[in-house]
Amino acid sequence: MTPAVDLSVDLGRGLVLPNPILVASGTFGYGIEYGDVVDVDRLGGICCKGTTLKARVGNPTPRVTETPGGMLNSIGLQNPGVDAVIAKYSHTWATWRVPMIVNVAGESVEDYVEVARRLDGIPGVAAIELNISCPNVGAGGLQFAIDAGAAGEVTAAVRRATDLPLLVKLSPNVADIRPIARAIEEAGADALTAINTLSGIAVAPDRKRPLLGNTYGGLSGPAVKPVALRIVFEATQAVKIPVVAIGGVTDLADVLDFLAVGAVAVQVGTAIFADPTLPVRLIDELEAECRRVGAASYRDFIGTTLPKRPGSPSVKGVEYRP
Amino acid sequence: MRLTAVELVESREILPGQWLQSFHAPELASGSRAGQFVHVRPGDISGMVLRRPFSLNTTDAATGIVTIHYRVIGRGTDFFTRLRPGDSIDMLGPLGRPFEVDPRSQHLLLIAGGLGIAGVRMLADEALRDGKRVTLLFGAASAREVYPSNLLPDEVEYIVATDDGSMGHHGYVTDLIAEYETWADQAFACGPLGMLKVLAGQAAGRRQRMGVAKLGRKRGGGKGDVSGSAAARRKAFLQVSMEQNMGCAVGACLGCVVAAASGPPLRVCREGPVFAAEELDWETPWR
Numbered sequence: 001m002t003p004a005v006d007l008s009v010d011l012g013r014g015l016v017l018p019n020p021i022l023v024a025s026g027t028f029g030y031g032i033e034y035g036d037v038v039d040v041d042r043l044g045g046i047c048c049k050g051t052t053l054k055a056r057v058g059n060p061t062p063r064v065t066e067t068p069g070g071m072l073n074s075i076g077l078q079n080p081g082v083d084a085v086i087a088k089y090s091h092t093w094a095t096w097r098v099p100m101i102v103n104v105a106g107e108s109v110e111d112y113v114e115v116a117r118r119l120d121g122i123p124g125v126a127a128i129e130l131n132i133s134c135p136n137v138g139a140g141g142l143q144f145a146i147d148a149g150a151a152g153e154v155t156a157a158v159r160r161a162t163d164l165p166l167l168v169k170l171s172p173n174v175a176d177i178r179p180i181a182r183a184i185e186e187a188g189a190d191a192l193t194a195i196n197t198l199s200g201i202a203v204a205p206d207r208k209r210p211l212l213g214n215t216y217g218g219l220s221g222p223a224v225k226p227v228a229l230r231i232v233f234e235a236t237q238a239v240k241i242p243v244v245a246i247g248g249v250t251d252l253a254d255v256l257d258f259l260a261v262g263a264v265a266v267q268v269g270t271a272i273f274a275d276p277t278l279p280v281r282l283i284d285e286l287e288a289e290c291r292r293v294g295a296a297s298y299r300d301f302i303g304t305t306l307p308k309r310p311g312s313p314s315v316k317g318v319e320y321r322p
Numbered sequence: 323m324r325l326t327a328v329e330l331v332e333s334r335e336i337l338p339g340q341w342l343q344s345f346h347a348p349e350l351a352s353g354s355r356a357g358q359f360v361h362v363r364p365g366d367i368s369g370m371v372l373r374r375p376f377s378l379n380t381t382d383a384a385t386g387i388v389t390i391h392y393r394v395i396g397r398g399t400d401f402f403t404r405l406r407p408g409d410s411i412d413m414l415g416p417l418g419r420p421f422e423v424d425p426r427s428q429h430l431l432l433i434a435g436g437l438g439i440a441g442v443r444m445l446a447d448e449a450l451r452d453g454k455r456v457t458l459l460f461g462a463a464s465a466r467e468v469y470p471s472n473l474l475p476d477e478v479e480y481i482v483a484t485d486d487g488s489m490g491h492h493g494y495v496t497d498l499i500a501e502y503e504t505w506a507d508q509a510f511a512c513g514p515l516g517m518l519k520v521l522a523g524q525a526a527g528r529r530q531r532m533g534v535a536k537l538g539r540k541r542g543g544g545k546g547d548v549s550g551s552a553a554a555r556r557k558a559f560l561q562v563s564m565e566q567n568m569g570c571a572v573g574a575c576l577g578c579v580v581a582a583a584s585g586p587p588l589r590v591c592r593e594g595p596v597f598a599a600e601e602l603d604w605e606t607p608w609r
Contacts, residue, residue: 029574062567064577066372078576221371
């Protein structure tokens with residue numbers, strides 16, 4: 001018998017994923033949509049569709065379009081609101097082994113806090129992933145994610161409101177991710193997710209208007225992978241908490257690249273649309289790769305590309321001291 | 323819904339830029355209903371991250387063959403035209419909800435605008451199999467874009483309208499509705515949004531014009547069916563098959579919505595692609 005390979009991931013505060021392959025918010029609904037095509041209980045975690053305090057109808061259409069090596073989406077956070085999400089799905093989630101990480105969005109600190117409060121203690125909810133890249137109407141249209149002070153403030157407020165493990169998702173649309181990542185860490189986040197989509201637009205075929213109904217969309221897919229790698233590379237060196245990478249993962253090499261720049265886990269997003277079976281296959285391939293190189297844990301792959309470190313990476317992400 | 327590798331059997335350009343392709347897909351051929359669709363993955367060529375949705379144009383359980391009919395509009399559809407017999411491709415389906423025909427309906431009116439024929443084509447086969455009479459009203463810009471009649475079952479009454487008058491009625495297909503709306507028990511349409519909007523308006527006024535009772539309403543009323551349910555759709559005079567840019571096609575990404583008459587936007591891939599006309603908001607200027 002071959003020795004077991006340890007694929008488990010400790011994201012802190014008791015959130016231990018069975019393996020480091022998650023599915024990304026917005027690409028996997030509430031976990032039930034792909035039905036029999038995907039065995040969800042094999043996944044390392046599921047980040048559900050962005051959930052807000054009140055129901056949102058979302059943006060005008062078209063909402064999605066393919067671009068070279070990627071796609072733009074501007075769904076506009078269509079969702080039935082946190083209470084409806086809990087009522088409709090949490091009973092199913094509670095029967096699953098896979099940790100359900102509820103992605104939370106809001107327009108004000110109070111929104112985020114209230115959603116977190118309502119999710120706290122709900123069986124089936126394993127953690128919260130804060131989407132702080134949506135417009136902060138309370139502060140005049142600023143995104144929480146592009147300002148270290150605002151990012152820290154919303155993180156700290158949610159931290160006080162819930163005991164659930166707290167992941168905060170970074171936006172790539174910033175000049176320097178490091179002060180923002182540090183502010184979120186200091187505010188009490190358990191882990192970071194990087195990256196959210198890059199802001200972009202597409203032009204309608206008649207060139208008389210932008211293609212998307214909302215003009216702006218978020219770019220995802222293989223096209224964003226180099227940007228995601230760079231931001232994960234910078235974030236993992238700036239903070240001690242674990243970083244979950246996301247951005248254009250389509251095969252095992254992508255997973256290994258993100259681990260190499262210090263991520264402890266990866267989320268698969270856009271690639272699910274083309275191949276819903278990819279995330280589960282990546283788990284098997286990662287395990288096979290561990291066996292191939294004789295690693296007892298996938299953690300041997302973490303941080304190998306980072307500048308020289310004083311010690312080996314810890315279970316909880318990478319410890320790096322410049 | 324299954325993910326299956328299917329093999330291309332035949333491929334031909336039936337109209338300029340429009341292709342009809344047959345695939346050997348026994349599970350889809352026997353387990354699908356008219357109005358449903360498949361989400362097809364372009365090959366592993368760099369740059370294309372999304373599948374392409376196609377209506378199931380025809381299915382044949384006996385031979386295990388399904389066909390799709392599409393126009394080449396970009397890199398994905400262009401890729402599909404380059405497939406050769408024997409090539410394998412990945413289909414996710416059947417997806418979405420089918421047309422719902424009231425068992426009492428004997429006369430079905432199918433209305434297709436251009437490539438919209440692919441959305442209603444399979445319903446003609448299903449309806450004939452169930453012993454119903456089918457009339458297809460087909461609209462196109464000109465004679466060179468008219469769907470070949472030899473691709474339709476002989477039993478279908480086929481009426482053509484062209485914008486330029488080069489074949490059949492000179493004008494829009496919607497001009498022909500008046501002649502058929504007393505004959506038809508139900509109507510099923512697929513095509514450009516403008517066409518569907520006119521049809522929805524005509525259908526909404528039909529009851530008053532004709533003084534007909536709503537199909538399926540028992541004397542004394544009773545509880546109405548929930549909007550969007552199969553039972554409610556079965557009673558609707560007009561059902562439409564909608565089109566929208568699509569991401570996942572299983573209801574996860576909320577990319578492919580259309581505006582609802584009431585409530586949140588509806589997913590074309592999940593609540594649709596077939597809707598009763600009255601479920602949709604035809605005034606919202608969403609494209």
